Amino acid sequence: MTLAIAPNDRPYLPRGVRLHKDKVRGGTVLLAPEKAVALDTIGEAILTRVTGDASFAEIVADLAATYNAPAEQIEGDVQNFLQGLRARVFLMVAQ
Amino acid sequence: MTSVPPPIAMLAELTHRCPLSCPYCSNPIALHGKDTELETDTWARAFDEAAALGVLQLHLSGGEPASRPDLVELTRAAQEAGLYTNLITSGIGLTPKRLDALEEAGLDHIQLSLQGTKAALADRIGGYTGGFDRKMSVAKEISIRGIPLTLNAVMHRQNLDDLDRTIDMAVELGARRLEVACVQFHGWATLNRPALLPTREQTIATKKTVAEAEARLRGTLAFDFVPPDYYSDFPKACMGGWGSTGLNISPDGKVLPCHAAETIEHLSFENIRDKSLYEIWYDSAAFNAYRGTDFLPETCQSCDRLNIDFGGCRCQALAIAGDASATDPVCRKSPDHPKVEALLSEVMANPDDSFTYRKLARTPQ
Numbered sequence: 441m442t443l444a445i446a447p448n449d450r451p452y453l454p455r456g457v458r459l460h461k462d463k464v465r466g467g468t469v470l471l472a473p474e475k476a477v478a479l480d481t482i483g484e485a486i487l488t489r490v491t492g493d494a495s496f497a498e499i500v501a502d503l504a505a506t507y508n509a510p511a512e513q514i515e516g517d518v519q520n521f522l523q524g525l526r527a528r529v530f531l532m533v534a535q
Numbered sequence: 536m537t538s539v540p541p542p543i544a545m546l547a548e549l550t551h552r553c554p555l556s557c558p559y560c561s562n563p564i565a566l567h568g569k570d571t572e573l574e575t576d577t578w579a580r581a582f583d584e585a586a587a588l589g590v591l592q593l594h595l596s597g598g599e600p601a602s603r604p605d606l607v608e609l610t611r612a613a614q615e616a617g618l619y620t621n622l623i624t625s626g627i628g629l630t631p632k633r634l635d636a637l638e639e640a641g642l643d644h645i646q647l648s649l650q651g652t653k654a655a656l657a658d659r660i661g662g663y664t665g666g667f668d669r670k671m672s673v674a675k676e677i678s679i680r681g682i683p684l685t686l687n688a689v690m691h692r693q694n695l696d697d698l699d700r701t702i703d704m705a706v707e708l709g710a711r712r713l714e715v716a717c718v719q720f721h722g723w724a725t726l727n728r729p730a731l732l733p734t735r736e737q738t739i740a741t742k743k744t745v746a747e748a749e750a751r752l753r754g755t756l757a758f759d760f761v762p763p764d765y766y767s768d769f770p771k772a773c774m775g776g777w778g779s780t781g782l783n784i785s786p787d788g789k790v791l792p793c794h795a796a797e798t799i800e801h802l803s804f805e806n807i808r809d810k811s812l813y814e815i816w817y818d819s820a821a822f823n824a825y826r827g828t829d830f831l832p833e834t835c836q837s838c839d840r841l842n843i844d845f846g847g848c849r850c851q852a853l854a855i856a857g858d859a860s861a862t863d864p865v866c867r868k869s870p871d872h873p874k875v876e877a878l879l880s881e882v883m884a885n886p887d888d889s890f891t892y893r894k895l896a897r898t899p900q
Contacts, residue, residue, distance in 0.1 A: 456683030464589035
């Protein structure tokens with residue numbers, strides 16, 4: 441399967457994958473089956489926008505507006521990040 | 536040690552009881568009976584302490600954790616402690632009603648073991664007639680409920696040729712993840728090397744099959760691959776380094792740096808009944824014994840992989856090289872590597888498919 445996420449795709453965290461505030465180390469981690477991934481502020485900003493309702497294009501637009509950055513540049517970063525998670529089945533998409 | 540990080544994962548071996556008797560069980564050869572097991576409240580306290588210490592992932596294991604009548608209660612306690620809760624099970628004892636209760640208690644994920652892809656082989660390996668069929672019906676119940684599932688296929692000489700079918704089965708059962716876990720030789724597996732050690736050809740074929748399937752199924756099925764380390768050039772980074780990321784509590788409450796640590800007989804291990812997890816993790820002699828890399832010999836100190844594999848596995852260093860501080864002898868640079876080669880040649884010259892099954896001794900020998 442292709443991992444590329446189309447503009448209208450709505451990415452979501454499937455059951456068993458969730459964000460968790462790490463009280464001991466600080467920050468947010470992504471908890472998945474037998475894995476914990478520490479998120480940097482960018483990863484956290486992306487994943488808090490992955491609701492299952494927002495489309496990929498909307499997520500990119502929201503990030504571009506929030507961080508006052510060009511959407512084209514943000515789009516590549518978000519695409520890479522989400523594809524990495526999708527490859528490990530930590531992220532799924534609804535069309 | 537000045538900079539010991541908090542642990543990420545904890546393996547709770549709730550019981551050594553198990554309906555199966557797999558000849559590669561990672562439990563120690565001296566198994567603990569039911570009368571020594573921690574009670575529900577003590578486990579619940581351990582889960583709270585683990586979360587406060589920094590543990591994120593809790594693995595409820597055994598033996599067969601479903602052999603504990605309080606499994607649902609323990610799952611709820613883990614969930615309430617804020618831990619990501621994973622059940623490591625053979626599936627035997629998980630009735631539909633119990634799965635419903637586990638789901639309701641907040642279980643996050645199930646790791647289901649697979650002994651083989653056909654009843655005859657799987658039941659012979661597990662030493663439990665009818666086990667495979669029961670497992671398959673549990674797998675379907677898990678899948679119907681949408682509980683995230685990992686299939687843990689424990690692979691060795693007698694089932695490695697079935698790897699293609701194993702991968703297909705993982706997809707059919709709706710698993711998101713497949714562990715191709717080639718047997719590591721600790722615990723009961725050391726008694727069964729002649730039956731379990733794969734051939735070099737199988738090892739090469741396995742690596743190729745996993746790499747191809749991983750690429751083909753990216754986004755559908757994620758792989759975790761543990762190769763047969765006797766054929767590796769370098770050792771595995773066992774536990775990500777001793778006392779650095781994970782800990783294990785045995786059924787009777789001993790807190791261990793890994794499930795095989797009790798084979799290192801000169802270490803003594805503290806019990807969760809007597810001390811807090813915090814004290815044991817940071818201050819106990821056993822956890823500090825092999826932290827970092829300072830204890831390792833020159834072979835490791837001068838190696839550019841020092842901070843990649845941390846000299847490998849302490850238990851294996853003791854078991855094969857006779858010294859828990861030595862370089863893991865599976866490393867091709869280890870002066871003890873010929874001992875691994877000798878074990879391999881011995882088994883390949885005299886393979887023996889019969890098993891010494893795991894069992895609970897009624898009276899200690």
